[in-house]
Amino acid sequence: MADQVLIVDDDRRLSAMLAEYLSGNGFGAAAVETATDGLAEIARRTPDAVVLDVMLPDMDGFEALRRIRQSSDVPVLMLTARGDETDRIVGLEIGADDYLPKPFNPRELLARLKAILRRRNAPTAAAGPHVLRFGRLEIDPASRSVRIDGAPRPLTSYQFDLLVALARNAGRTLSRDQLMDLVKGQELDAFDRSIDVHVSRIRAAIEADPKRPRRIVTVRGVGYVFARFQDEDR
Numbered sequence: 001m002a003d004q005v006l007i008v009d010d011d012r013r014l015s016a017m018l019a020e021y022l023s024g025n026g027f028g029a030a031a032v033e034t035a036t037d038g039l040a041e042i043a044r045r046t047p048d049a050v051v052l053d054v055m056l057p058d059m060d061g062f063e064a065l066r067r068i069r070q071s072s073d074v075p076v077l078m079l080t081a082r083g084d085e086t087d088r089i090v091g092l093e094i095g096a097d098d099y100l101p102k103p104f105n106p107r108e109l110l111a112r113l114k115a116i117l118r119r120r121n122a123p124t125a126a127a128g129p130h131v132l133r134f135g136r137l138e139i140d141p142a143s144r145s146v147r148i149d150g151a152p153r154p155l156t157s158y159q160f161d162l163l164v165a166l167a168r169n170a171g172r173t174l175s176r177d178q179l180m181d182l183v184k185g186q187e188l189d190a191f192d193r194s195i196d197v198h199v200s201r202i203r204a205a206i207e208a209d210p211k212r213p214r215r216i217v218t219v220r221g222v223g224y225v226f227a228r229f230q231d232e233d234r
Contacts, residue, residue, distance in 0.1 A: 003048040003117055007031040008038035008064070009079065010057050018051065021106045027113075033057070035064035042072060048120075049113055052096075053079045054087050062090055069095040075116040075157055077109070092197040097156045099194075119157045119183075132167045134228060137206055137215065139167055146206065153205040158183065159198050163206070166216060166226035175223040199224060 005027050009015045015031035022029040030047075032038050035056045042050065050068070054061040061078060068076060078096045080087035088099045097116050100109055132139040138147045144160055146153045155163065165182035166174065174182070176195050203210040217225050 002026055002028045004028040004030070004045075005049050005051060005113065006038065006041055006047040007051045008033075008035060008056065008061075009051070009053040010034065010055075011053070018106065018109070022110065022113075025110055035059045035061070035067075038064060039067055042068060042074060046072065046074060049075045049077065049117060051077050051079065051109070051113075054081065054091070062094060065091065065094050065096060069154065073154065073156070075120055077112055077116065079104070088194065089197050092194055093201060095154075095156055095201075097158050116157060119161055132164070134167065134170070134215070139164060148206060155202060155205055156198075159202050159205075162195075162198055163202050166224060170226045170228050173219045173222050173225040179223065 003026075005022055007015045007018050007029060009018075009031065010033040012031075012033065015033075019029035019031050030041070032041055033056075036058050038050070038052070041047070052061045052064060052068075056064065065076060065078070068074065075097045076095070078087075078091040078099045080091065080099050080101050088101070091099050098112050100112060130141070132141070136149050138150075140146075141164060144157075146155055146160065146163065161183045162179060165179055169182075179195065199216060200210070203213045203216055207213045207215055215227055217227050219225055
């Protein structure tokens, strides 16, 4: 069965073009014009991915994304104003899996959607079956879940893969280039600050004090290192 994509955008011409393009490339596609309708549709049938515009008539895309993340980890690709870095960073901080500035090439949107879904649908065997445990932190590649003291901590698909890449290389400093090579399927500029935003969100989920991280440590001018320590050291 084809992956189903929900487009939430009040630009009817753009939505129709995207739906036709995605349908011609092996996806099922539906479109709604308001955040309210988008939230209802997600609750009703849970699409495989959502393309969500920031500018919507009834509420902005950021508020819609916050509401989506209260009950769903469906992959979300946000459409932002051209060159607006603030929109991009805010979207990533509140749980977007990726972003694309308008205007965009439909081929790039298709490639990014495929990358998001490829990570989400990656076979368990490729990720490795063993649970990674570091004191109170537990990372389960099989269920793609993260827990602290048994309590789940939500991460986007990309953030989860980034955390696994760091954890599997615990004690080793990884540059942004190395991390992006390990987390395949999404093209990012090594100097793009978005990878730092993703790390910030991971820290918010797993660190006792995200402002003074002890698990994922920045190595200035190089990258990041996932530190090993015992419960009593936390």
